[in-house]
Amino acid sequence: MEDTDQVIFYEPQLLLAEVGEGRFSTVLQHRDGTVERLPVTTPARDLIAAAEIDYGLYRREIKRLREEHPLFAAWLDVPVTDFEDFVAEALLLPSMLQKIDPVGFFALGILLDRALQREDDGSALFLLDAAQELLHVLEEPIRTQVYLRNILEMTFDGMERASQRERFEKLCRVYPDVGKLCDPASLSDMEPGHRTFRAHSIFDLRMLELALYFQQDKQRIARCEYCWGWFIPKTKKVTRYCDRVTDGFPCKKRGARFKRNLVEDEDGALKHCNQLRDRMYARLLRWQDAAPDERTNLIPMEYDQYDAWSENARLARMEYLKGKLTAEEFLRRIDTTHELDSYEADRAEPIGQTAWYQRVAGDITFDPKVRYPETIQCLDLGEAEPKWEIYTADDLRREEQEGHQSLRERYGKG
Numbered sequence: 001m002e003d004t005d006q007v008i009f010y011e012p013q014l015l016l017a018e019v020g021e022g023r024f025s026t027v028l029q030h031r032d033g034t035v036e037r038l039p040v041t042t043p044a045r046d047l048i049a050a051a052e053i054d055y056g057l058y059r060r061e062i063k064r065l066r067e068e069h070p071l072f073a074a075w076l077d078v079p080v081t082d083f084e085d086f087v088a089e090a091l092l093l094p095s096m097l098q099k100i101d102p103v104g105f106f107a108l109g110i111l112l113d114r115a116l117q118r119e120d121d122g123s124a125l126f127l128l129d130a131a132q133e134l135l136h137v138l139e140e141p142i143r144t145q146v147y148l149r150n151i152l153e154m155t156f157d158g159m160e161r162a163s164q165r166e167r168f169e170k171l172c173r174v175y176p177d178v179g180k181l182c183d184p185a186s187l188s189d190m191e192p193g194h195r196t197f198r199a200h201s202i203f204d205l206r207m208l209e210l211a212l213y214f215q216q217d218k219q220r221i222a223r224c225e226y227c228w229g230w231f232i233p234k235t236k237k238v239t240r241y242c243d244r245v246t247d248g249f250p251c252k253k254r255g256a257r258f259k260r261n262l263v264e265d266e267d268g269a270l271k272h273c274n275q276l277r278d279r280m281y282a283r284l285l286r287w288q289d290a291a292p293d294e295r296t297n298l299i300p301m302e303y304d305q306y307d308a309w310s311e312n313a314r315l316a317r318m319e320y321l322k323g324k325l326t327a328e329e330f331l332r333r334i335d336t337t338h339e340l341d342s343y344e345a346d347r348a349e350p351i352g353q354t355a356w357y358q359r360v361a362g363d364i365t366f367d368p369k370v371r372y373p374e375t376i377q378c379l380d381l382g383e384a385e386p387k388w389e390i391y392t393a394d395d396l397r398r399e400e401q402e403g404h405q406s407l408r409e410r411y412g413k414g
């Protein structure tokens with residue numbers, strides 16, 4: 001705090017204030033001493049909201065500034081007017097965040113103030129350096145979101161059956177440094193109730209919220225299998241779908257329908273079962289269509305035989321899906337005519353080691369929008385006649401996710 005002639009300037013501060021019962025409010029203390037309190041929420045809710053902020057337009061404007069501003073096209077001699085123009089344009093961008101991300105907007109104000117206070121030695125190098133630093137500062141909210149999204153992915157994806165403790169331990173295994181920053185044990189010297197925490201950056205705020213999240217057990221973060229969004233289940237029961245409406249349909253409704261496709265696609269035993277059913281059905285049609293004197297080379301299959309086979313398979317399938325039969329027992333039960341070579345069904349591998357997972361786990365700064373920026377063209381040499389194939393950014397991402405995607409993405413089209 002410093003005293004001038006008339007005006008008192010306060011040090012701007014980003015605070016997280018507890019208002020009781022596990023609820024918090026982010027507090028922005030401005031330079032002029034005014035204090036802005038954001039709506040009361042919970043750490044889980046705020047983390048989800050932060051991960052969902054849409055920076056698309058903001059990202060595009062930063063990219064445009066970096067790629068198109070004449071400042072970076074100049075050589076050796078950088079006109080100061082170009083630099084001033086660049087700064088003026090850069091300082092307009094944070095206002096794009098004021099509504100969608102008030103915390104990011106506030107934090108940028110502090111960071112940009114600091115960046116602009118650097119001593120200017122007037123050299124071209126200084127100007128270019130200063131411009132790059134401004135761009136780097138402007139990207140701070142985006143960077144923080146990239147880290148947060150990767151943390152959520154590693155901590156909560158596929159962890160709906162785990163305990164809070166196990167989720168925290170998983171996070172510590174994948175990102176040990178992050179685990180230290182959001183260890184709930186670091187909060188234990190303060191009595192829960194009306195604590196106030198100071199965050200030194202947006203990332204710091206998210207780490208604080210994660211620590212507070214891991215300190216409680218009332219809310220947990222889960223991933224909706226249909227829309228792939230994060231949500232907070234209402235009960236302790238394992239919950240697959242959120243309450244949102246996606247593409248005009250409740251996630252729950254569509255999710256349950258698409259889940260059946262997924263189970264069958266991923267499950268070798270069910271695939272064998274479907275193949276056997278197709279074979280039995282084809283056999284039935286051939287047998288019924290053939291005149292009695294044409295049946296000598298055919299395997300007999302009457303309607304009641306086929307019905308008996310189907311009913312047996314249906315019951316076995318139900319028991320298998322409930323986990324009462326192993327894949328091998330299931331296949332033995334349905335293979336009444338002994339047609340399968342082996343009863344080893346290649347059940348789906350548990351998620352974990354896809355190329356995508358390895359990328360995210362190996363690098364918290366992994367940003368799919370940078371990794372798969374746009375459509376690329378590849379020469380497909382696998383074909384007899386090599387031909388050019390177009391891959392969109394989404395295609396490339398899907399390829400690395402190896403099928404570990406939302407049900408909406410897998411089955412929602414067509």
Ligand SMILES: [Zn+2]
Pocket residue numbers: 224225226227228229241242243244246251
């Ligand atoms: Zn959903």
